[in-house]
Amino acid sequence: xxxxxxxIKDIAKALGISTSTVSRALxxxxxxxxxxxxxxxxxxxxxxxxxxxxxxxxxxxxxxxIGVVVCEIANSFFSQIINGIESIAYDKGYxxxxxxxxxxxxxxxxxxxxxxxxxxxxxxxxxxxxxNDLSYLHELHDKGLxxxxxxxxxxxxxxxxxxxxxxxxxxxxxxxxxxNGYKNIxxxxxxxxxxxxxxxxxxxxxALIANxxxxxxxxxxHCFYGGMIFEEVEEAINxxxxxxxxxxxxxxxxxxxxxxxxxxxKRRGIKIxxxxxxxxxxxxxxxxxxxxxxxxxxxxxxxxxxAAMELMLQLVESKRPVKQFEKRVLLPExxxxxxxxxxxx
Amino acid sequence: xxxxxxxIKDIAKALGISTSTVSRALxxxxxxxxxxxxxxxxxxxxxxxxxxxxxxxxxxxxxxxIGVVVCEIANSFFSQIINGIESIAYDKGYxxxxxxxxxxxxxxxxxxxxxxxxxxxxxxxxxxxxxNDLSYLHELHDKGLxxxxxxxxxxxxxxxxxxxxxxxxxxxxxxxxxxNGYKNIxxxxxxxxxxxxxxxxxxxxxALIANxxxxxxxxxxHCFYGGMIFEEVEEAINxxxxxxxxxxxxxxxxxxxxxxxxxxxKRRGIKIxxxxxxxxxxxxxxxxxxxxxxxxxxxxxxxxxxAAMELMLQLVESKRPVKQFEKRVLLPExxxxxxxxxxxx
DNA sequence: TTGTAAGCGTTATCAT
DNA sequence: ATGATAACGCTTACAA
Numbered sequence: 001x002x003x004x005x006x007x008i009k010d011i012a013k014a015l016g017i018s019t020s021t022v023s024r025a026l027x028x029x030x031x032x033x034x035x036x037x038x039x040x041x042x043x044x045x046x047x048x049x050x051x052x053x054x055x056x057x058x059x060x061x062x063x064x065x066i067g068v069v070v071c072e073i074a075n076s077f078f079s080q081i082i083n084g085i086e087s088i089a090y091d092k093g094y095x096x097x098x099x100x101x102x103x104x105x106x107x108x109x110x111x112x113x114x115x116x117x118x119x120x121x122x123x124x125x126x127x128x129x130x131x132n133d134l135s136y137l138h139e140l141h142d143k144g145l146x147x148x149x150x151x152x153x154x155x156x157x158x159x160x161x162x163x164x165x166x167x168x169x170x171x172x173x174x175x176x177x178x179x180n181g182y183k184n185i186x187x188x189x190x191x192x193x194x195x196x197x198x199x200x201x202x203x204x205x206x207a208l209i210a211n212x213x214x215x216x217x218x219x220x221x222h223c224f225y226g227g228m229i230f231e232e233v234e235e236a237i238n239x240x241x242x243x244x245x246x247x248x249x250x251x252x253x254x255x256x257x258x259x260x261x262x263x264x265x266k267r268r269g270i271k272i273x274x275x276x277x278x279x280x281x282x283x284x285x286x287x288x289x290x291x292x293x294x295x296x297x298x299x300x301x302x303x304x305x306x307a308a309m310e311l312m313l314q315l316v317e318s319k320r321p322v323k324q325f326e327k328r329v330l331l332p333e334x335x336x337x338x339x340x341x342x343x344x345x
Numbered sequence: 346x347x348x349x350x351x352x353i354k355d356i357a358k359a360l361g362i363s364t365s366t367v368s369r370a371l372x373x374x375x376x377x378x379x380x381x382x383x384x385x386x387x388x389x390x391x392x393x394x395x396x397x398x399x400x401x402x403x404x405x406x407x408x409x410x411i412g413v414v415v416c417e418i419a420n421s422f423f424s425q426i427i428n429g430i431e432s433i434a435y436d437k438g439y440x441x442x443x444x445x446x447x448x449x450x451x452x453x454x455x456x457x458x459x460x461x462x463x464x465x466x467x468x469x470x471x472x473x474x475x476x477n478d479l480s481y482l483h484e485l486h487d488k489g490l491x492x493x494x495x496x497x498x499x500x501x502x503x504x505x506x507x508x509x510x511x512x513x514x515x516x517x518x519x520x521x522x523x524x525n526g527y528k529n530i531x532x533x534x535x536x537x538x539x540x541x542x543x544x545x546x547x548x549x550x551x552a553l554i555a556n557x558x559x560x561x562x563x564x565x566x567h568c569f570y571g572g573m574i575f576e577e578v579e580e581a582i583n584x585x586x587x588x589x590x591x592x593x594x595x596x597x598x599x600x601x602x603x604x605x606x607x608x609x610x611k612r613r614g615i616k617i618x619x620x621x622x623x624x625x626x627x628x629x630x631x632x633x634x635x636x637x638x639x640x641x642x643x644x645x646x647x648x649x650x651x652a653a654m655e656l657m658l659q660l661v662e663s664k665r666p667v668k669q670f671e672k673r674v675l676l677p678e679x680x681x682x683x684x685x686x687x688x689x690x
Numbered sequence: 691t692t693g694t695a696a697g698c699g700t701t702a703t704c705a706t
Numbered sequence: 707a708t709g710a711t712a713a714c715g716c717t718t719a720c721a722a
Contacts, residue, residue, distance in 0.1 A: 053463055286632070
């Protein structure tokens, strides 16, 4: 396979026929006699022939591989997404090449450069927190590279995208805290430039308003790197705790932020839910075990990966460009742990 | 980039010179005048030329991509490993193609087939729990495909491998339980056919013996799919709880198994550490938050990924075959949570 | 029904 | 110092 790969030439030589005949026979072309076909197939089998995808790629100008850019692989949410992407890719005979931005715009640009230089057929991307210059991506898209966004999307590039109903998830989580008796709910959230932040903050605000609570901007803390740096969360909570009007609950808008909150509260000996209510987005396997009354918004990450990859294949495999771009919105699931044990319960 | 990729031909045409001159100029060949070089470089820059890696791969018979096979991506331990692999790959300009066996030998074989047909330059693999037939892998290795094992390794194929000191991790975790007053420590572990199982069980047994406790085989429960199927763990614990001589603590030998134990104990209302001691391998971000006295063996997964990839590149980039295979053994880290609150504390 | 030859993008060998 | 050509493995007009 490595040092002595069998090619159609070998088959042709062995059978004393031409390579084109072999090629056609292998592709079951109608213009080849069944006799020859059988011979070729048999010989291919015997020699353990495997087509060389590189040669094919060169010829067909497509690689059957899709580039994926996420901020972190080692993050339950994103690894579940990759899992979903991979499941579709596997079914359809596609390759997935994953790279990480580590929330750095620069690194993301390098990844993009790298993946496209690797001639991926398409790009599945969730923007980094630092990204504000979309020109390169725009350029790639304009040149015809199929692009699908997921989770952290942008409206600046007109293409397919997949998100969850961030507003709904945030709304429900916040409302659940309210229903459990919390009055002064803070929000720890990502960079204000991310699409998910805007959407989730809106849900949080709307839930407060719908329950006659005035949103207080002092209660909202942005963690630019979304909890990738733990100290960011710690500091945010420290600030919240020194507010004159100290919050009695926190809503965290992402996996890492929720974890960060849990860690910080634990370190400071603040009990959940007695001393502080907590609700948050999380896709960790064991998030539900963490605290008796942690309310978790679980995102359908696997489904998101599948949906994104399906849309990608739609773009890649449609001969004609897709006119109408599709935005798939998936519903999050609110997991409520022992809601019977609220603050005032 | 996609529809109108610039090639050396375009540069040659634009400059009215031959493609070979362009090629040489781009590679900074000594036989090209500095004038021409400058012209070519400038033109390449202007046209935004990018070399086509597919064409190069075809020519050089190498793809600069490495196949990775793990059982699950969405598993902290493995995603951290992939992270490590990716970090080295990124530095060295390599591609990583990840695929999952989902603990199925059949799927693993398909993955292998797929990756090699994709002409990866090497294979990084952690065996599935079902794998018992290594003949195909052996064949690939014999044909010259560089293979590096990590975590779940085999001695049947003589090549580089990376593991953690499983014996040590298991020994320390078990001993820690003993020091905290537990006398009858059960073990929930993976399939007996995995290398990690053998090593960790040995550590567990040795720790018991060293502390004058007789290992009791009834206390050892194998979960063939290593907790990928939750019910397996649940059943194992159920069986342990109905033993005449009911264990007072459990040692779980993998991430998923530890999580499974936590879930099961929680569901049954069994408190840790009062009603049941628990120690286990886990690489989850938040494992340490889970239970006041859960003792966690954390594996240096990121480092393992890096080490494996480094060994791989050593194999791939050395022109001569590596004679002496290297087995890197990394040290696990025992994370002890509130050990001051043991059973009898 | 089968063979010949060109081409995908690049580099290496051999001329010039 | 530069150009023509073959080769990497495969497919596909075009010939035969």
